Amino acid sequence: MVKNFKDDIYRYTGGTGLTAFFKAWRNPGFRFILFFRIVSSSRKYSLRWSMAFPFYRHYFIKYGIQIPTSVKIGRGLLLPHFGGIVINSKSKIGNNCNILQNVTLGNSKGGKKAGSPTIGDNVYIGPGAVIVGGIFVGNNVLIAGNAFVNFDVPDNSIVLGNPAQIIRKDSPTIEYIGWRIHI
Template sequence: MTLKDLIKSDLTRCVGNQQSFSTFLRYLYSNPGFKFIFFYRVCVKYSRTTPIGFLARFFYNRFSIKYGFQIPPTVSVGKGLLLPHFGFVVVNGNAEIGSNCNILQGVTIGNTKGGKNPGNPVIGNNVYIGPSATIVGKISIGNNVLVAPNAYVNFDVPENSIVLGNPAKVIQKANPTQDYINNISI
């Protein structure tokens, strides 16, 4: 996907298909999550040795600190990422996040050095990660999964599931993210 397509899919998650250049500018100016994602995408595309890459990296670092998003450019992120609330989102640099995912405030997606699953998580498509959820270890979160607020997940989660609690438990459900993930970019 081109940079333009990725940014358009991220904007679609914010506003739906009613997009214009003025909408883009308004969200780039006023929406912390979209602003951060925009500069994240540009950092991934351009090297820091280019003028665009240097400027993007400057704003990426500034907004990372200002809004509390710690998502390194080394993270593999699919199209349509939505960060609807700013505040202390931490993602390990080797994690993978699929398309059309919602990540809310206080979320940690991290690695573990030891234990039963040392490594980094892989998050599928259409995943909703609720506030203060923690996902750690070399695990796989399937597509269409809702991770409830405050859940602690350190095991593989199958598709079409709800994960809740600490210790977490899995409940199978058809389309668990249907009412949580909207404006899906195709």
């Protein structure tokens, strides 16, 4: 868990010391992720869980970041803008992901792609994007703002539009995901 904290701090500030922590603390997305990680890694009703859960719930409501503690999130998640982020409880998110405001990772109850999305590593999800169904978004993918994605996305792609279209490009997220952690 400590490694996850350091990686999250690094994604927000480019550093990992105490000064970097206080700099990251100014960002509401970081505060939410900090308490999310504490609550999701603690045994329910333990002392640590009991102390962190009220803060997690407070930021959940205050900032409109609806990420249940059952969501599997990799290291270095960045939420630079808060508000309107809704993620289904069965979704999975990889390392070095950026999720901007008004993003939905939703469940599809029927059809060929029933289930919740799995997001790979080094993925940038732009504002207003909707990703729905039991799909896999590959590594190094940029999903543009307001894109509607309900199909699998291969690695090294840019997804844009509604209905979404895929454009292949080597390292499309290189300019969008700064201060990457190396796994």
